[in-house]
Amino acid sequence: GAVVSQHPSWVICKSGTSVKIECRSLDFQATTMFWYRQFPKQSLMLMATSNEGSKATYEQGVEKDKFLINHASLTLSTLTVTSAHPEDSSFYICTRDSLHVNTEAFFGQGTRLTVV
C-alpha cells in the first residue's frame, strides 16, 4: 500500500488565491520530506526540502515567500502556493526521506494544480 499520501490529487483555483497541498508519511515519522515540481512535458525538479521543526531549504530559483512549506509534525508536510498565477500550474509531488541509504524514495500521488 501507499506509504506517502498526498492530497488533493487535483485542484483548480482562481488567479490570486492560495492553495495548500498536504503530504503525509503513513508508515513512519519522517524528519525530512521533499517537494518536486513537474511542468508539462518536462522532468521533475526539486523545489525544496522540508525539515521537521525548522525552516525548509529551497532550491535556487524557487521563491520561498511564494511556496510556503510547513513541516509541523513528523508525519505531515504542507506546501502552500500563495497568490497563485497561471504560470504556477504544474504537477507537484512529494516524497519522504528514505529509511536507509540506497533505498527508494516513496512518492505521493501528486497534485495537479491548474490556476485559471
Add this chain to the structure above:
Amino acid sequence: AQSVTQLDSHVSVSEGTPVLLRCNYSSSYSPSLFWYVQHPNKGLQLLLKYTSAATLVKGINGFEAEFKKSETSFHLTKPSAHMSDAAEYFCVVSALDSSYKLIFGSGTRLLVRP
C-alpha cells in the same frame, strides 16, 4: 555534482519487440541509480534500482537494467514490449548527501504501437 542524461526524449516500438531506453550518469562517487515510470496523470512508480550490488538489476514488469561503470550507463531494457508499457520513464540518481535528494533525467516517453 551528480547528473543524469536520458539520450532519447521519445522511443517508439511495436508491441512484442524489445525496448531500450538509454541513460548515462555522471557522479564523483559510486551512485545509486533508479528507473521510475510515470503513467499519464499519475505519480511515480519504482521499476528497479542499482545500489552497488549486482550490476544487472531486475525490476518489475519484466524490465531490467545493467550498470556499466566503464560506460557510465544504466540503460533500461525489456525483451518484449506490451501496450501497457506506454508511459514516461525517468532515470534518476541519488545525491546521497544527508538529504538523499533525487536528480531526475529529462525523461523518455515510450510509445508502443499495436
